[in-house]
Amino acid sequence: MIDAGLPVRAFFTTRTGGQSQPPYASLNVATHVGDDPEAVAANRAVVARHADAPVTFLNAAHGVRVEWITEAGREPPPADVLITTTPGVALGAIAADCVPLLLHDGGTGAVAAVHAGRPGLYAGVIDAAMAALIDLRGKSTPTTSISASIGPSVCGKCYEVPEQMRAEVSARHRAAFATTSWGTPALDLPRAVEARLGELGVRTIVRIPVCTLEDQQVFSHRRDGLTGRHAGVIVHP
Template identity: 65%
Template sequence: MLDAGLPVRAFFTDRRGGHSAAPYDTLNVALHVDDDPDAVAHNRVVVSEAAGALVTFLEADHGITVARIDEPTPRPPKADVLLTTTPGIALAAIAADCVPLLLNDPQTGAVAAVHSGREGLYRGVVDSAIAAMLDLRPSGAGAAGIRAAIGPAICGACYEVPENLRARVGRRHPVAVASTSWGTPSLDIPRAIETRLTELGVGPVLRHRHCTFEDTRWFSHRRDARTGRHAGVIVCEGPVGVSVPAPEDAAT
């Protein structure tokens, strides 16, 4: 597991430490990928133990829907953002190439787990998540001090897409336009998310630059097709008072 680097308990799981057999080996947390449901349940317990709280796992809708979670549930509403201000609630976004994004506002105590792939980014899921976080702050407050951690995801050098798709996403997110290491059109979704967060005034933003396609410690749908999902997990610990981010905390 990879520490997310946020002020609250938050981490990204990898493939290790679970109970699933190949091709879901071993810590697959997704129920929708045809893995043995008992193994997935067992794996989710492993993740909840690491979180120190019962984790609610997001079921992505590939849109911009935000669901507020006030108590743990095995069947949350379909949404791309799970958000809570209730201390002790743990939320997880699951992915295998898409981006798991974790947010924490130390001022309000709010935490969010966001699933953002190409479509979510295009449709505005980052804006949607930050709008929901800002809604909890006093009216007119900016996003400074909201902390973000961008988890392992397929990188711009690997995520090949058709030229027309690159152009479509690039019209809204110019920094998403990229090329693969073999010279074909691609999209850099983590870079676009980082840029959008910064444009919205969020900071510091930490980007964990592990590429799921290249690094077999993580699941990759593009690499393996039939595979599991890892998780970005964040635990609500309540407000910690005024947050003044120090310049040396800023990361790229």
């Protein structure tokens, strides 16, 4: 587990400590990738023990859908942002190259887990998550009490895309414009997430310096194809 560096219990899982067999070995938390459901349940129990709470996992819709979670342990509909103000509720964003983003608002106590892939980022998922947090606040409360942690994701030196796609995404998110280490068009999603959070007034942003494609301690769909998923987990105290 990698600590997310936030003022509440929050972390990113890695590949180790679970029961799944290759190609999902070992701490795969996703039910939709073809892994043995019993192994996934056991892995999720490991994550819940680390969170000290049952975890509600996000099932990505790859858009800007926000789902409020008011009680623990219920499977939510597909969404890109899970948010709660309920004490003891833990939220998990599943990914394997896309950006798992955890948010905490010290002003209201709200926490959120976000799945920010290329389509979601482009559609405005960071804005949707921030809008949900800001909706909870009085007008006078500054956004400076919001902190964020950007989890393991594919970096701009590794995430090769067609030239046209780079042009489209970076027209909306300038910080996404990147070039691979081998000189071809690329996108830097974690840098774009960080830049957008900054534009929206978040001053405390933790970046976990792990590229999923380069680092075998986490899952990478790009690197391995059929494989598992890790998660970012945040717990409302």
